[in-house]
Amino acid sequence: MTESWVNYAARIGADLHLELSGPGGRRAALIRALREAVHSGRLAPGTRLPPYRSLAADLGVARNTVADAYAELVAEGWLTARQGSGTRVADRAEPLRGTVRTPVNVGRAARARGPRHDLRQGAPDASAFPRAAWATAYRRALQDAPSEAFGPGDPAGRRELREALAEYLARARGVRAEPDRIVVCSGFAHALRLLFGQGAGGVLRGPLGVEAYGLEFHRKLLSAAGVRTIALPLDEDGARVDVLGRERAVLLTPAHQFPTGGPLHPERRAAVIDWARARGAVVLEDDYDGEFRYDRRPVGALQGLDPERVIHIGSVSKSLSPALRLGWMVLPERYVGPVLEAKGExxxxxxxxxxxxxxxxxxxxxxxxxxxxxxxxxRRRRDRLVAALAAHAPHVEVTGLAAGLHAVLRLPPGTEWSTVKAAAWQGIALDGLAAFRHPAAGTGADGGLGDGPDDGLGDGLGDGLVVGYAAPAEHAYGAALEALCGVLPPG
Known part of the structure; x- marks a missing residue:
């Protein structure tokens, strides 16, 4: 039987008829021509393209021009490049049907539909919410609730919940808590708003020390409140609390640094408490992912070292669901009244x-x-991620695996941006490490993180991806891992 042209082209690399015209030089013209050939269906998914040298000779252009064009289209998701397999048309690339649309519009339509695979950090598996158990608890609570529960509430939160939290946090997290020291809020961001308010009217004031990598949303919230944040360097032992000076407070993720994944070293835990005592300052403890650990012993809450110098903040956004909008602060005695006043009647x-x-x-x-x-x-999700990377991308180092809901994938220098962009074109939602870097952290040889280029961290934390493995539904997780491995840069 005669082999089809598509199969033959996929095997040997297709001859291409490309018209190089239009503004922007030969490289821009080649990129436009290749996009059009894929988008129109003239180049089918899986088609192997000619090697750089062959196409350059056919078109009368420099080899680097072809190499640059291929690299740009790989980054955009039109092509894929794997060692030993050459450069091919991506499987997801679809020919035009009906009216003509530009590739930009295709990308916008895909984004409007939402990602095919959600590998963003911070989101639990929504399909695993314990609906039956929660409904039972809700019915029982509703039946047993006193009539006054349906009237004006207590700004501190229901006594029943504060008592339950005091017992649970003491038992599971080592928090030294009393119900009267707990204030219920709607989550970590709400806690920050209550603590810092707007301008000089907040319970706390800046400058505030923060870890050099963290959530941009929190930094923007603090900035809007007029709080100046100072980036603390990071290394393998967590935040460099030894550089704290005249800050009035410091915000840490001591159980599981976000996003790198390690706990704050015991000596640094003690050191930051000593600093707070000496300065009359306070430590804000974001108990991020404190309950999800896999390959290490539980790390108790920092608050247990000194309840009068630490504000412990937690929520159920990871353990149950962000939809519940429930969190808490365990406060030093001197802050309870001001926080309740900020919360209002x-x-x-x-x-x-x-x-x-x-x-x-x-x-x-x-x-x-x-x-x-x-x-x-x-833990099973994490192990499947590690196994998939070992099989399909063994050159990619994976870190931050001992706890939490995400892992950090270290990438070759200069590849983070193009990998995130290629993932977006393939319908994969994930984040690059650079998205979490404090603007003042720096990006030099040390990046403000560690003691120099020999600290293992290089330029900031180097190039990498923050890959959440909790959000995809169980039936879709295998496909998400396959798609992820398909966009990682070759070794």
Whole structure:
């Protein structure tokens, strides 16, 4: 049987008829021509393109012109390049049907539909929410709620929840808590707004020390409140708290540094408490992913070292769902009154009924059972990610695996931006490390992170991806891993 042209072309590399015309020089013209050939269907998915030298000779252009054009189209997701397989048309590239649309419009339409594979950090598996157990807790809480629960609430939050949290946090996280020191809020961002307010009217004031890598959303929230943030260098032992000076407070993720993944070293935990005592300052502890650890012993809360110098902040956004909008602060005694005043008598609090349901969920043991179940589930997810990378991208180093809901994939220098862009074109939502870097952290040989180019961190934290493995539904996770491996740069 005669071999089809598509199969033959995919095997040997296709001869191409390309018209190089238009503004921008030969490289721009070649990129436009190749896009048009793929987009129109003249180059089918999987078609192997000619080697650089062959196409350059056919078109009468420099070899580097072809190489640059291929690299740009790989970054945009039109082509794929793997060692031993050459450069091919990406499987997801589709020919035109009906009216003509530009590649830009195709990208916009894909983004409007949402990602095919959500590998962003910070999101739990929404399909794993314990609906039946939560409904049982909600019904029981509703039946047992006193009539006064349906009237004006307590700014501190329902007593039932604060008592349940005090017992749970002491048992599971080593927090030294009393119900009267706990203020219920709607999450970590709400806690920051209550603590820093607007301008000089907040409970706390800057300057505030923060880790050199963290969530941009939190930095913008603080900036809007007029709080100046100072980036603390990072190394393999966590934040460099030894560089703290005249800051009035410091915000840390000591159980699981975000996004690098390691805990704050015990000596640094003690050192930051000593600094806070000496300066009359306070430590804000974001207990990020404190409950999800896999290959290490539990790391207790920093607050247990000195409850009068640490504000412990937690939520159920990772352990249950961000949709519940429930969090808490465990406060030093001197801050309880000012925080309640900032919260106000008629502030938009978290739902009283949700608070009662969470209290019942914790007291009944359902919360512990759910966390244990999800810890096992996420560990399996993490192991599948590691196995897929070992099989298909063994040159990619994976770090931050001992706890949490994401991993950090180290990439060759200069490849982060193009990899994130290629992933977006393939319908994969994920983040590059650079998205989390503090603007003042620097990007030199040390990047403000560590002691120099020999600290293993290089230019900042180097190029990398922050890959969340919790969000995809179980049935879609295998396809998400396959897609991820397909866009990683070759070794």
């Amino acid at each position: 008629r502030e938009g609090w978290a739902s009283v009924l949700d608070q009662l349901a969470l209290a019942e969920f914790i007291v009944s043991g359902s919360y512990d059972r759910h966390v244990r179940h999800m810890r096992q589930r996420y």
